[in-house]
Amino acid sequence: MPSKVSKEVKPESMLLLPLGTAAAPEQELLCIFGTGDFGRSLGQRLLQSGYRVVYGSRRPHSCGPLPPGAQATSHEAAAQSAGLLFICIHREHYDFLEKLAPQLKGKVLVDVSNNLKMNLYPEANAEYLQRLVPGAHVVKVFNTLSAWALQNGPSDANRQVYLCGNGAEGKLAVAEVATKLGFTALDKGSLSAARELEDFPLKLFPEWRLPLHVAVGLTALFFFYVLIRDVIYAYVEQGKDMSFRIMVSLANKVFPIVSLIMLSLCYLPGVIAAFLQLYRGTKYRRFPDWLDRWMLCRKQLGLVALCFAFLHVLYTLIIPIRVECALSSRPGLIPLQGSSLWLI
Ligand code: NAP
Numbered sequence: 001m002p003s004k005v006s007k008e009v010k011p012e013s014m015l016l017l018p019l020g021t022a023a024a025p026e027q028e029l030l031c032i033f034g035t036g037d038f039g040r041s042l043g044q045r046l047l048q049s050g051y052r053v054v055y056g057s058r059r060p061h062s063c064g065p066l067p068p069g070a071q072a073t074s075h076e077a078a079a080q081s082a083g084l085l086f087i088c089i090h091r092e093h094y095d096f097l098e099k100l101a102p103q104l105k106g107k108v109l110v111d112v113s114n115n116l117k118m119n120l121y122p123e124a125n126a127e128y129l130q131r132l133v134p135g136a137h138v139v140k141v142f143n144t145l146s147a148w149a150l151q152n153g154p155s156d157a158n159r160q161v162y163l164c165g166n167g168a169e170g171k172l173a174v175a176e177v178a179t180k181l182g183f184t185a186l187d188k189g190s191l192s193a194a195r196e197l198e199d200f201p202l203k204l205f206p207e208w209r210l211p212l213h214v215a216v217g218l219t220a221l222f223f224f225y226v227l228i229r230d231v232i233y234a235y236v237e238q239g240k241d242m243s244f245r246i247m248v249s250l251a252n253k254v255f256p257i258v259s260l261i262m263l264s265l266c267y268l269p270g271v272i273a274a275f276l277q278l279y280r281g282t283k284y285r286r287f288p289d290w291l292d293r294w295m296l297c298r299k300q301l302g303l304v305a306l307c308f309a310f311l312h313v314l315y316t317l318i319i320p321i322r323v324e325c326a327l328s329s330r331p332g333l334i335p336l337q338g339s340s341l342w343l344i
Helices: 037-048 075-081 091-098 123-134 145-150 167-180 191-202 209-238 241-278 289-296 299-330
Strands: 028-035 052-056 071-073 082-087 108-111 136-140 160-164 184-187
Touching: 028 037, 028 075, 037 052, 052 075, 071 075, 082 123, 082 160, 082 167, 108 123, 108 167, 123 136, 123 191, 136 167, 136 191, 136 289, 160 167, 160 191, 167 184, 209 241, 209 299, 241 289, 289 299
Parallel strands: 028 052, 028 082, 052 071, 082 108, 108 136, 160 184
Antiparallel strands: 136 160
């Protein structure tokens, strides 16, 4: 009796046939609405990854150069031809999709859109699209990539893409496409996460605000302190005019102080967090919000500290040059206790 195992077909196994005898598997057809920058870059990547691409355009015959191998047709015809459609159109122009709702029913609509500002609209673009076409499965993805990055393919720095949507099937289909394009899709949950994804590209230097505010505050504080102590006090008490020290010497006193404080602020939250974990006896509890925020901007605090240290080095090099110049221009001048050189 033949063994049961021998009859089983392993799912990973491939049927090896001589070249040319096997029928080529049919390539999946995907649709892209919009022939702009993003639509064209996406089309090119999809074609390179083995998909067929049809564009839905307002002007299919005069929409400009398309990636070789792609076709362009009307929105209606394109919508009927594919099961998965990328909407590469700005949100402001979505309203025409409402009329296409019958053709788009049951299809997966991929929203890649971003906005120019946060909270520009009451609902996320993807949620708006879902409201316009309630019968479709809207999935948000690729909005964190630029057309350029998409066209050039994933690099290590931007391999991850976030997706969200209400239906598991739609998300699975989109994740498969993303994987085939070379990306790693991370599921962020339901469509209610779309606003968070749409805000990602608008957050420039998100963790820099706090360190910069702290640095500016400390600089102002110490500058006024040394100004009062070294210039105003000297003028009032001894009648000496030390205002020439304001620009370089006083600034150079402030930079190392701020740099060292910023450096300690960079390491301090780690120590506090360690003590907190020891006190709680576990590392599996959330840190308080203030500590969490502080921890998140440690890298920025360290970089600001480095900038101030660099300024200190620069000013320290400038001061002797300044004094040298002053001495050479006035040969009778003798550096006094109050000179910049003395201050270093
Ligand atoms: P785009 O170059 O301006 O192209 C938009 C396309 O939308 C046009 O080529 C046009 O295609 C179509 N369109 C314009 N007005 C329309 C209307 N009234 N009705 C229907 N279709 C209209 O914009 P894009 O840079 O490709 O961006 C497209 C989407 O991708 C946007 O939502 C954007 O936020 C998102 N995105 C772009 C980038 C990027 O780097 N560019 C990055 C991330 C996300 P037809 O003439 O063929 O109809």
